Amino acid sequence: MRRFKWTDKYRIGIEEIDHQHMEIFDAINKLYEHLTSSSGDNSGFETVLLKLKKYIDNHFSTEMKYFVIFNYHNLSHHNKEHQQFSEKIMSYCNMDILSNKDKHDLYYILETWFEKHILNSDMDFRDSISFNNK
Numbered sequence: 799m800r801r802f803k804w805t806d807k808y809r810i811g812i813e814e815i816d817h818q819h820m821e822i823f824d825a826i827n828k829l830y831e832h833l834t835s836s837s838g839d840n841s842g843f844e845t846v847l848l849k850l851k852k853y854i855d856n857h858f859s860t861e862m863k864y865f866v867i868f869n870y871h872n873l874s875h876h877n878k879e880h881q882q883f884s885e886k887i888m889s890y891c892n893m894d895i896l897s898n899k900d901k902h903d904l905y906y907i908l909e910t911w912f913e914k915h916i917l918n919s920d921m922d923f924r925d926s927i928s929f930n931n932k
């Protein structure tokens with residue numbers, strides 16, 4: 799388990815998307831702090847999770863807006879990745895009580911999915927724009 803650190807390798811080059819990715823990283827890091835807090839205070843975890851879910855849904859809508867603007871050839875596949883991930887996160891939001899194991903499992907999903915999705919799928923979108931503009 800690790801904290802997310804923003805670096806240029808995550809930069810898409812569309813300010814609105816980059817800003818939202820940073821916002822999502824910040825919220826994931828807040829969850830990390832709750833999970834690793836020495837006081838063992840996890841009470842705010844659910845609140846941060848709901849906020850993160852909002853950021854994520856808003857972010858996926860924003861990306862969809864750009865996909866349409868740029869007539870992105872991989873729109874439906876990319877959108878499917880978003881939907882599946884969103885449903886997975888929703889299932890955690892809907893749990894009445896999150897055990898410590900649930901929280902760690904969720905964190906693992908967040909940390910691995912975003913890294914992979916930004917570096918592969920979001921970058922695929924970025925590459926398709928630069929290709930079109932050549």
Ligand SMILES: [Fe+2]
Nearest residue numbers: 819861916920
């Ligand atoms: Fe993204």
Ligand SMILES: [Fe+2]
Nearest residue numbers: 861915919920
């Ligand atoms: Fe995406």
